Amino acid sequence: MKNIPFVVTIIASFACWAGGAGETEMRKIVTRAIGPHIAPDSFAAKPKTLYLAGGKYARAEEEMDSENGIHSLIITNEPDSWMINLADRTGRHFIDPGPTFDVHSPVFWTAKSEGEPDPDKEFKDLEFGNEMQFFREHGAQDVGVREVDGKACKGLTIKSGSREVTLLFDPDTGKPYQIDIAQGGKLEGSIQYLEYKVGLPFQKSLFEPPKGVKMVEADASKAGSVGVVGRYKALTEWAEQDNRSSQQLVSDLRKARSAKEVTAALKASALRQRKTTDNLVKLVHTYPELRNRPQLGLDDEGFRIWQQSHPDAKARLKSVPPEVIAISEQMRRSSEMLATNGGSESSEVLRKYRGNPEIMLAAEELGKVLAENRRKLLEAFR
DSSP, X not given: OOOOHXXXXXXXXXXXXXTOOOTTEEEEEEXXXXXXXXXXXXXXXXXXXXXXXXXXXXXXXXXXXXXXXXXEEEEEETTEEEEEETTTTEEEEEEOXXXXXXXXXXXXXXXXXXXXXXXXXXXXXXXXXXXXXXXXXXXXXXXXXXXXXXXXXXXXXXXXXTEEEEEEEOTTTOOEEEEEEEETTEEEEEEEEEEEEEEEEOOGGGGSOOTTOEEEEBOOOSTTOOOBSSTTHHHHHHHHHHHHHHHHHHHHHHHOOSHHHHHHHHHHHHHHHHHHHHHHHHHHHHSGGGGGOGGGTOOHHHHHHHHHHOTTHHHHHHTSOHHHHHXXXXXXXXXXXXXXXXXXXXXXXXXXXTTOHHHHHHHHHHHHHHHHXXXXXXXXXX
16 A cells, blocks of 8 residues: 555554454554653653454554644544544545555664665564564564563564664563663664554444544545645645755765764754744744644744733634644654654764864754744744
8 A cells, every 4th residue: 555644754653463464353442652762751651552354454542732723633543544642533535545454563664765875774664563473574583581661571683784683572371561762772762562462352333433523535546645635735845845955864864974964964953943934934824723832843842831811712722724734743643653664863972072163063053943942932922
């Protein structure tokens, strides 16, 4: 299939077991992300529940994201998929254009921009539901017993380049307990399994959208797109541009082999940040309703300033069209994935050259651009 927008950009893309479970039974997998870049009390750390059946059905339930007013429910029943916000009973409907109709759930792999190197391509097929199968079929090394939160687990590990991924599983049941993802010998993050049930009776109703949800038709024809048909095509294109800009910084820092190259990466990022912000400001002027979704461009601190400056903030946030919320939510997920998969490595590169005067000046320049961008956006979202 061509990856539908929400599948390729979140750490737990939600799909069915590649191992071929029949449609008469289901799996239920509850996970949470933990790691040095994930605050324990953040939304990113909250549990996510997946129901998987065969190569056609998937249901992903998230907890309420109170700050953004989103209670996400994602349902796949190939070729149909629905991305729903239960908080306001709105959603998007996607139709997979084919030619095949299989969904996939990579544990941490994310789609890369065209032409960008993919250092994690060896782990593209590591999916929720086929964890043990993947490690066994890819010649994983047995690393013996490791203790995780007081639980004695057996471990299998696979190394590819500077990436090392370790599956820790219950030796009695064979079920996954935790997956550790490391880069260059340092832990970037982990996926912890809170529940892993197999052989459950198939419940068709789980893979049908709930009643009373206002749906918008969306375009799933472009892999990795956040495309929405209709009024907000320009905003969709801007969101993709913004996402590519962030990915480019991570890619540039990964490839940097000198202080000069790190400096160049930061300066290039500053130019892109200024351009994408100016483009967003133009969009806000074109579509005044975007003023009620400051999360499109503001960081957390900027968003707090906006809320404090607008007594009617709650009412304005509730008035946002569902298409805009969907695009904004997709951007948030993309940022979370990028932070999980590239944040640690990028930070390590910057620490390596800490104190270099050229890099300090470039970082200061980038900081000034971000501060100026916040000012522009606060004015635009007034």
